[in-house]
Amino acid sequence: MKKKLTNPLRRRVLREIKGEWHKYLVIFLLLVGSIGFVSGMYVANHSMLEAVANSVEENALEDGHFELKDEADEELLDDISSGELAFEDEDEDDEFEVAPVTLYENYYRDATEDNDNDGSNDGKVRLFKASNELNHASFIEGNAPQKSGEIAIDRMHAENNDLKIGDEITVAGESYEIVGLLAYVNYSTLHESNTDLMFDALSFDVAMITDEDWDDVDATIHYCYAWKYDDDYSNDSEQKKLSDNFMKALLTQTIMHGASLEDYVPRYANQAVNFAPDDMGKDKTMGGVLLYILVIIMGFVFAVTISGTITKESTVIGTLRASGYTKGELVRHYMAMPILVTIAGAIVGNVLGYTLFKKIVADMYYNSYSLPAFKTYVVYEAFFKTTVVPVILMILINLIVINYMLRLSPLRFIRRDLKTVKRKKAIRLPRFKFLNRFRLRILLQNIPSYVVLFLGIFFVVFLTTFAFGLPSTLKSYQEHITDDMFAKYQYILKSSTNEMGETIETDVAGAEKFSMTELKETGGVHPDEAVSVYGVEKDSKYIDIPDDISGNEVVVSSAYKDKFGLSDGDTVVLQEKYSDDVYEFVVAGEIEYMGGIAVFLSNEAFNEVFDYDEDSFSGYLSNKEITNIEGKYIAMTITEEDLTKVSRQLDHSMGSYMDYFKVVCLAFAAILIYLLTKTIIEKNENSISMVKILGYLNNEISSLYLTPTTIAVVIEAIISAYLSKYALTLVWTIILWQMDGWLPASVPTSTIIWIVLIVIVAYVFVMLLDYRRIRNIPMDQALKNVE
Amino acid sequence: MTEHERKFLKISNLKKGFGSGDTRQEVLKGIDFSVAKGEFCVLLGPSGSGKSTLLNIIGGIDNPDSGYISINGDKLEEMGEKELTLYRRKHLGYVFQMYNLIPNLNVKENIEVGAYLSDNPLEIDDLLNTLGLFEHRYKLPNQLSGGQQQRVSIGRAIVKNPDILLCDEPTGALDYKTSKEILKLIEDVNQKYGNSVVMVTHNEEIRKMADHVIKLRDGVIRQNDVNENKISAVELDW
Incomplete structure (x- = not known):
């Protein structure tokens, strides 16, 4: 028995990639970039979250804290620690369980900070004693203050204000030398108050000084007490239950003792503890969604390309089917290309995700959050979501489209009879000039490609709207907020x-x-x-x-x-x-x-x-x-500064990335338009070759074949820009529904015009390539392919 | 030859029409004939006589309205799409007027496309020699003449050693000299490998090289003759 041959069609796949390497390279790079970035995001997020979780134990994170107006006496502290109610609340229906706690003094003072020692106040610093038993800091650089006049400040605040070890700052009128850059376990984001819409790493700081210096600082003491539950809890819901019980006890005890409760923040509700991990989780979700949208668009780009190839190769397909090739064999053959490119993109993307992109993402987070140093973990979720899911999406889209394309009988392929809806007559067109009717026919003929082109343009425009919309939203907010201030x-x-x-x-x-x-x-x-x-x-x-x-x-x-x-x-x-x-x-x-x-x-x-x-x-x-x-x-x-800190912080954290993001969007728009217009020209290669034979000049042919696409691109860009404006406003609103405060999205008409212009600029680059492609189509192509 | 071998391919009361109502056109109006194993059968007739439709039905890529076809005792009408495909894979080889080669596979690989379908294909290098393509085996289709491309397509069809080779105007796009070469090749293949050949053509001269000649006109058989005095393809002249 002879050895069974391997399917010779497989050899086509690599040759096809070689023959159209520029197209597949572009798709490959797009996939590598996006899979790499999202993979990097998963790896960095996971590794940093692990570091945060480890830090909870290592740095003795509180289970919550409360603040009293005046210092509590021993008796009050004992009663609060017991977790027992001071009196029964008659209206209370819920079952109460005693939640005993251990209390720790976590007093702090909010003092003025003058970073450049010029005598003007640059912000506020929250000073903690070096000897605190709970809520320790990890030192990213340097060490804890050892003697009077030394201070360790938040690492991110230092970076945002260009402060480094050895610098001097003035706190509450006294000069301190920075000896350490730290990350407090209970301040992964610098939220001054738990109700702040956004953290403020620019003008708010947390710092550690020696106990002696702390005692001497000229600023009000905040009598903050942190607690740890005596009972263990294993999940958020148990923690919340303990917290609810403890709060009831705390309220009754403070009332009974005549103390005034100023603040109460259980750990699960503490923004300064939870904002960063929650935000990283949201970023992961958003990154994943954007990746899947991109993969779906790439899936359709492949599907459109392959459906063009199937049309071009219909007689070959008919012959193969007539010879006994099954539909399944041909479906698998045509699916090999997108799957191979996606797998290759995912492998390279994942490698870059664990190396280059992990660092980029980590740097982004370190630019916003005060997090401890992390070590990299292998993240199976990243592999699943950036490799398995994209490949499945690619398989699904192409399976549906290719299976649909190949459902016809072999005879239909041999006869090139692939249209399922047959028009008895061509659509009647208005009495335009001949060339315009010609263009209109091309437009009508390529509607499926233009639909995919619209999806691609909408996706890019939506991202671009975000890149423009965020800064303009912040700018508008800053302008309004100053006007809106009741008083200075x-x-x-x-x-x-x-x-x-x-x-x-x-x-x-x-x-x-x-x-x-x-x-x-x-x-x-x-x-x-x-x-x-x-x-x-x-x-x-x-x-x-x-x-x-x-x-x-x-x-x-x-x-x-x-x-x-x-x-x-x-x-x-x-x-x-x-x-x-x-x-x-x-x-x-x-x-x-x-x-x-x-x-x-x-x-x-x-x-x-x-x-x-x-x-x-x-x-x-x-x-x-x-x-x-x-x-x-x-x-x-x-002051005005307090009200604009949200927008300033957002601007600082994300603003600088938006310029890069705009360039990425421009490149992305060009690439998508390039891929899709390429398929339109490929589909028409025979006709283009034929009109060349008839004597049309390259310019005339380009005008015939590029004008419909130009019209489609411009119209689609305008529609996408307007739709994106509303989509962004909706998405922004939903995001803000999850947060305290309100910062309405602002996408002015000038932004819309800019975005449309960006797409057009991207298209002009593509048009030059398309023109070259049209010029290079040989005249004998039409003759070779006549049947 | 047994009765079974004499009726290796049996076409029985085959009818086929296209369209409906006033525009309905009957293309095949009750066709009956059989082809013996190893027989070279030519289907002749003018354009529109139904010969290509008949060939497509024999090949299982089109369905009759009524009647049936059996090959080696297997009735095609009883087969589903998948079974038909597997049947074609095992028993049939197709040659079309246009060669329909895969442009980015070379000559040898295009023939392997056919060989892959068989559990026991012919030796490819032998076949390349038979086809006169051995020295061209690494060329791509666009580097070959029309005649050479048609040789490759015959090679692709024959490499799986099918029971029946179906040829639809295989010389329709070729010049006189090349056409004769291709016909000679098909004749050689028929003699060497013993497959039945059913060839559709409108070239009357080709009847002379056939064992069996069926002439169709307006969907009915006008002539069904056994050619006792067949000549070799090289002797044909038109």
């Missing part, structure tokens, strides 16, 4: 009275009292959203609320209205953060304010609703700096 300064006082019970007053002209508290939403698109409630003086110079609102009527900020889709007459139900007390307000108007989710009512109404004294207030609004109130009475000062 908002001072929040610790109390409206001093130690003697006297009202804290200021003589700065124009300063105006206001009240403020923070509640949380109970429903809508983002339950638990922090809502600022402002009490405003009558005829306020800073916040203009109507005089005629009464009872529980409020005006809401435009950000609140936009995000939650509120209308006048709607009722909003807000709840105290740390109790079950709820407040219902009726929306009676809107104030143009995008800086936060807020409701406004009169000061009198505010004090009445929250059961405060008639003349109680929270602080001052002023366009001039208030200097005559002692720092110890001021809990917080909000």
